[in-house]
Amino acid sequence: MKLDHLRYVLAENVLTLVAGGLLLLFVLAVVFGPALAPYDPLASDMAHALAPPSPEHWLGTDALGRDILSRILVAARLDFGIALGAVALSFVVGVAIGASAGYYGGWTDRLAIRLADTIMAFPLFVLAMGIVAALGNTVANIVYATAIINLPFYLRVARAEANIRRHAGFVEAARLAGNSDARILAMHIFPNILPPMMVQISLNLGWAILNAAGLSFIGLGVRPPTPEWGIMVAEGANHVISGEWWVALFPGLVLMLAVFCFNLLGDGLRDLVDPRTRT
Amino acid sequence: MNDLLEVRALNKRYPVGPGRRALHAVEAASFTIRRGESLGLVGESGSGKSTLARILARLIDATDGSIVFAGEELSTLPAARVARTPWRARIQMVLQDPGDSLNPRCTAFQAIAEPMLRLGTATGPSSRAGGSVAERVTELARQVGLPEALLGRFPHQLSGGQKARVGIARALAPGPELLILDEPTSALDVSVQATILHLLDRLRKELGISYLFVSHDLNVVRLMCERILVMYLGRIAEIGPTEAVLDAPLHPYTQALVAAIPGRRRANMPHLELPGEPMSPIDPDPNTCRFHGRCPKAQALCVRSMPLLREHAPGHQAACHVS
Numbered sequence: 072m073k074l075d076h077l078r079y080v081l082a083e084n085v086l087t088l089v090a091g092g093l094l095l096l097f098v099l100a101v102v103f104g105p106a107l108a109p110y111d112p113l114a115s116d117m118a119h120a121l122a123p124p125s126p127e128h129w130l131g132t133d134a135l136g137r138d139i140l141s142r143i144l145v146a147a148r149l150d151f152g153i154a155l156g157a158v159a160l161s162f163v164v165g166v167a168i169g170a171s172a173g174y175y176g177g178w179t180d181r182l183a184i185r186l187a188d189t190i191m192a193f194p195l196f197v198l199a200m201g202i203v204a205a206l207g208n209t210v211a212n213i214v215y216a217t218a219i220i221n222l223p224f225y226l227r228v229a230r231a232e233a234n235i236r237r238h239a240g241f242v243e244a245a246r247l248a249g250n251s252d253a254r255i256l257a258m259h260i261f262p263n264i265l266p267p268m269m270v271q272i273s274l275n276l277g278w279a280i281l282n283a284a285g286l287s288f289i290g291l292g293v294r295p296p297t298p299e300w301g302i303m304v305a306e307g308a309n310h311v312i313s314g315e316w317w318v319a320l321f322p323g324l325v326l327m328l329a330v331f332c333f334n335l336l337g338d339g340l341r342d343l344v345d346p347r348t349r350t
Numbered sequence: 351m352n353d354l355l356e357v358r359a360l361n362k363r364y365p366v367g368p369g370r371r372a373l374h375a376v377e378a379a380s381f382t383i384r385r386g387e388s389l390g391l392v393g394e395s396g397s398g399k400s401t402l403a404r405i406l407a408r409l410i411d412a413t414d415g416s417i418v419f420a421g422e423e424l425s426t427l428p429a430a431r432v433a434r435t436p437w438r439a440r441i442q443m444v445l446q447d448p449g450d451s452l453n454p455r456c457t458a459f460q461a462i463a464e465p466m467l468r469l470g471t472a473t474g475p476s477s478r479a480g481g482s483v484a485e486r487v488t489e490l491a492r493q494v495g496l497p498e499a500l501l502g503r504f505p506h507q508l509s510g511g512q513k514a515r516v517g518i519a520r521a522l523a524p525g526p527e528l529l530i531l532d533e534p535t536s537a538l539d540v541s542v543q544a545t546i547l548h549l550l551d552r553l554r555k556e557l558g559i560s561y562l563f564v565s566h567d568l569n570v571v572r573l574m575c576e577r578i579l580v581m582y583l584g585r586i587a588e589i590g591p592t593e594a595v596l597d598a599p600l601h602p603y604t605q606a607l608v609a610a611i612p613g614r615r616r617a618n619m620p621h622l623e624l625p626g627e628p629m630s631p632i633d634p635d636p637n638t639c640r641f642h643g644r645c646p647k648a649q650a651l652c653v654r655s656m657p658l659l660r661e662h663a664p665g666h667q668a669a670c671h672v673s
Contacts, residue, residue, distance in 0.1 A: 240451030244520065246409060248465035249438045252430075262455045 087339030093332040100147035108141035112298045121315045131317035133306060135296075139317065142298035143325050149293065150300050150329070153210060154279035157217035158272055164218070165225025170264065172226075173233030174256050183230060187223040195220040199282060203291045213292050217279050228271050232264035273337035277330035284326055300326045354528060354560050355383040355406070360415030360425075362401055362584075366632055373632050375401040377584045379415070380659070383528065388554060388561035390575030390592065392568060392607070396631065398584040400532060403564050407443040407530045408432040420527065439469045439524035447537040448513035452505040458516045459501040462487045465523045490519040493556075495549060511542035518550065522557070529554075530562045535570065547574060568611050572596055577665075580604050583631055583640040586659060590666030600668035602647050639671070647672045 100107070110128075116136035124131045130139040172183035190198070202216035233256070236242060245259045284301030286292035293299040295306070300322045307319025360379040363372040376398045383389050393399045405412045408429050417425040424437065432438050442465075445451035452461055463483050491498055494515040505513055514534065521529055531550065535543040551574060554561055565571050571578055571592070578595045580588040580603065588601040599605045606624050624644045634640060639652040651671050659667040 240445045240447055240449075241453040243409060243443075244445055244451045244461075244517075245453070245464070246433060247407065247438070247443055248520070249433045249468035249524075250464075251433055259453055263453070 084339055086335050090332045090335035090339065093328060094336060097147060097151065097329060097332065100144050101151050104144040104147050108138070108144045110138035110141040112137060112142040112145040113296055121310065121318070123315075124317055130321045131315075133303070133318050134310065137296075139303070139321055142303060143300070143322055146298040146300050146303070146322070147325075149210070149297070150280055150283060150326075153213055153217065153283040154276050156214040157221060157279045157283070158275050160214065160218035161221040161225050161275070162268070162272060165222050166229045166261070166264075166268065169226035169229030170233040170256055170260060173230040173235075174237050174252070174260060176234075176237070180230070180234075183226060187226045190219065190223045196282065196285060199286060200289070200291055203286055208291065208294060210293060213283055213286055216286070217282050220282070221275050221279060224271060224275060225268070228267055229264055232267055233260050236260055236263060269340040270337040273333050273340050277333035280326065280329050280333075352385045353382045354385045354387075354420060356416075356418040357381055357406070358416045358418070360402070360405065360417065361413045362398070362405060362410075363413045371633050374584050374634060375631065376405065376412070379586055381579055381586065381589055383560050383562060385527075386554070386558050386560060387577065388563055388575045390571035390578040391562060391564045391581065392566060392571055392578060393581035394566065394628075396583070396628070397581040399564050399581050402581070403443070403530050403532050403562060406528075406562060407441055408437065409443070439465075440526055441528045441530070442521040442524060442526035443530040443532065444517050444521045444534045446532045446534070448510060448517045448534075449505065449537065451517055452513055454505055457502050457504055458491075458496070458508065458512075459487055461505075461516055462490055462501075462519045462523055465520060469524045486523070487519075490523055491515075493522070493553065494519045509542075510538050511546060514538060514542070514546050515549070518546075518553070522553070526559060528560045528562065530564070532564045533566070536565070536567075543570075550574065568596065568607060580607070583628055583634070585640050586669060587641070588666075588668040588670075589659070590663070590668075594663060594666045600662055600666070600673040601641075601670045602645050602672065603641050604668075606646075639669075641670075 105112075114137065116132070118136065119128070119132050120134055120136040122128055122132045122136070128138050128140070130143065132138055133142075168183050168186070172180040193201075199216040199220050202219060203212050206212040206215070237260075242255055242259060245255045250258065280300075283292060284299070284304070287299045287301030288305045290305070292301060295302055303322035304319050304326070307315070307317075307322065310316075310318045358380045360376060361374075362376040363374050365371070366373050379402060381389075391399045391402065401410070404410045406417065408424065408427075411429045412425055415425060416423060419437070419441065427435065427437070452458075456464070463486075466483055466486060487501065488498055491501055496512060496515040496519060500508060500512060505516075508516065518534070534550065535546050538546060547570060550561070553559075561574070563571065563574050565574075575592050577590065578588075578592050579586060580595065580601065582601075582603045588595055588599065588604045590600075595604060596608055599608050603624075624646070626644045629638075629640065629643055637654060637656055639645070639648070639657050642648050642652050645652065649672060655671070657669045657671045659669045661667050662673070
């Protein structure tokens with residue numbers, strides 16, 4: 072029944088199928104990236120520096136003669152890891168705070184909303200820059216910073232969805248069935264706010280990847296020579312004017328495809344987890 | 351005493367706005383429900399009947415007053431703690447909208463099984479076979495006329511009547527002694543209403559449980575209930591045996607209600623128009639009859655003194671100076 076439903080959703084929505092295919096490619100790169108890379112992503116070869124795309128180097132080489140395809144493939148694991156970690160963190164914390172706020176109301180609610188408003192009051196990317204600059208330039212801190220700036224979105228969606236359900240008949244019925252408030256939240260409200268959250272997760276994954284790459288681009292994220300899409304775009308940017316377009320273009324293109332893929336996936340995911348579209 | 355439930359001087363006030371202003375949702379409610387009896391609770395929107403039903407279902411707390419259930423004081427136990435006590439199984443409720451009251455992500459089976467699993471009543475005295483939860487769910491489905499094949503379905507795959515049956519089976523699952531029904535058929539098609547009402551009537555007689563039947567439809571109450579309690583703006587206007595209340599209403603409000611039943615207008619019961627608006631339930635004058643301002647029979651006394659329930663015939667009480 073589940074598989075049939077998956078097929079039904081995909082057949083209804085060709086774009087989801089495209090996004091799913093893209094995701095599969097990315098997942099392959101994440102899992103097998105280092106094995107698939109034809110060259111060592113860190114090995115420089117000054118004899119072939121800034122070589123254009125050719126049969127030896129499909130996507131060309133950068134200023135140090137490193138193979139761009141290899142670097143893109145290897146970087147997938149890091150970029151997706153940061154995005155997934157950040158989104159998982161802000162999802163868990165955001166849903167816990169937001170759903171409790173929406174369900175209990177009162178001062179819990181006011182406190183949660185002020186927290187979200189406070190974070191939202193900053194330009195989010197600047198806030199992330201500030202957090203990384205203050206805490207230090209490590210992968211863990213990029214994850215925390217990205218999680219913190221994503222938090223308000225989860226918090227607000229979870230709060231709104233829990234709030235409209237707090238007086239729903241099935242919540243009252245759950246109470247009559249002997250459930251405590253905590254259990255009602257976890258077993259009855261949470262599964263019902265999951266579909267709208269799924270869309271948020273998917274959109275945010277793309278945004279989180281862009282954010283992590285952005286931090287690296289301005290030099291606040293992952294440090295060279297680690298392969299990372301944002302750094303690669305930053306390194307390539309210097310060479311665009313002099314005609315070596317491939318250095319910045321290919322990592323940028325991959326970055327764009329990743330964001331595109333998650334944005335498309337959002338709608339498909341919602342159809343998949345919403346039981347009302349189940350046949 | 352064969353009283354299952356005795357309510358005495360029950361009040362529910364909600365604080366509103368600044369200061370000490372309060373909305374009087376239920377005021378000085380006193381009545382009893384006997385074992386195996388069905389008591390109808392009627393009144394217009396805002397009369398406090400749903401609030402009263404929720405207090406008795408122990409979903410919300412009363413401000414003050416006493417609720418004695420099967421000889422034990424229940425009002426001292428906060429509603430938030432009831433979930434973990436045996437009381438939860440003994441008082442159950444069928445909610446108003448069967449569509450809204452089923453978790454969209456739970457199958458009919460899960461919905462019916464949950465109260466038994468949570469309350470641990472699957473092997474309780476109500477289950478004759480003492481069998482597994484699955485057996486008990488099947489037995490309940492059969493009792494409420496829900497085909498067994500539908501137990502695996504989600505609410506959106508069920509019709510309104512089927513959802514209503516799931517709601518009833520779920521409420522019966524823990525083996526309650528008092529079942530509170532909050533307008534259980536108001537969200538259903540008329541054709542389905544009648545079958546559900548007959549089902550409820552049959553179940554009460556089979557299982558010997560008591561009903562508090564909340565409704566605004568006097569025809570439904572006449573069919574389902576032995577006694578009727580009429581509420582107006584949080585206060586009990588009249589209470590008595592169904593025939594007595596509907597055929598010889600004492601309170602002017604009940605008279606207007608009865609006169610408004612479609613197709614039941616008779617020569618000896620003139621149509622009564624109720625002019626004006628109900629008074630505000632926020633801090634109403636404690637010495638004025640709540641019905642004052644709309645009452646066609648109001649006298650000077652009605653402004654100065656709140657009428658209390660008086661017995662006019664055995665078991666038939668009304669709160670009116672004029673009647």
